[in-house]
Amino acid sequence: MNNSKRRIINIYNTWRQNQFLIMIVSVIIVACTSVAIAMDIYNTSGAAQVDLSRPGFKEVRKQANRDTTPTSYQSDGKITKQSLDEFKKLYQDRQKKITQSSFDPSVLSDESLQIFSNNSDTTNNESTE
Amino acid sequence: MKRAFFVFIVITLTTCQTVSADPISSLTDDQLSQIKQNCSRVKTTLARIHANDGLLRVNQGQQYETITTKLMAPLNSRIALNQLDGVDMVKTTVDYNTQLSKFRDEYRLYEEKLSNLLHIDCSNEPYNFYESIKPTRKQRARVAASVTKLNQLIDQYKSQLDTFYSKTFPTHKESPSNEQ
Secondary structure, eight states: OOHHHHHHHHHHHHHHTTHHHHHHHHHHHHHHHHHHHHHHHHSSTTTGOOOSSSOOHHHHTTTOOOOOOSSOOOOOSOOOOOHHHHHHHHHHHHTTSSSSSSSSSSGGGGGHHHHTTTSSSHHHHHHHO | HHHHHHHHHHHHHHHHHHHHGGGGGOOOHHHHHHHHHHHHHHHHHHHHHHHHHHHHHHHHHHHHHHIIIIIHHHHHHHHTTTOOOOOOHHHHHHHHHHHHHHHHHHHHHHHHHHHHHHOOOOOOOHHHHHHHHHHHHHHHHHHHHHHOOOOOHHHHHHHHHHHHHHHHOOOOSSTTTTOO
């Protein structure tokens, strides 16, 4: 009984002596867990896919359109000819901004990527030089 | 004799099956060396496609979101408040929102596949690299299909709006029934 009591007291004393170290380790564990959860949410929510601040998007970052035009249509009020005409105009403006044939799968075809092309990288480099 | 022939057939079939199951056999040595030779150029092209797709996703996504949240939903609400019949347009908006959510998911999967593809070292693993292009291509086709569907729904909403317009404001009658 005395032995176990002494052991508990020893453990307690060790904890008391290393309080600062334990706090630091705990903080690191909590931070790492939070970051892991946040990264998982970032990747699975689809936020990562629209994040152009990632490496590899530097070139295209500036081409991202900032939507500054006020396009919101009033959700209350009477339905009149003018109000529907106004809606039609806003709708058509938006429609024009949409690219009709995007994400064409043939872009990743063997021919487009020239995977089996006989002009190797070295040949291409030589020709550009 | 018959037994020998039977054994021969079994062995031949087993060998053929083994050969077809062997992953390396789908690409010839010449093709594998071509992939290795063109590796850096193909990777540069893929990186450019990745960046352009990211930009397209942001810009197109913005337009698609605006259409539903700032245009379709307010008009549907306004039509309902005026006690007019806009059921078809509401249905199209629901379909559009479902399709938009599908587009987000399909693009996320496509982006993950393309990113994984870019991480494969094609000069050391040409076969794995080539095999990873196929699912990426398929996923891109799925994204393209969901974009086509979204565009169709946008057109459908517009034609329903035209019908609603002509019903509410017939050419011989200037004011709508509820406008008093």
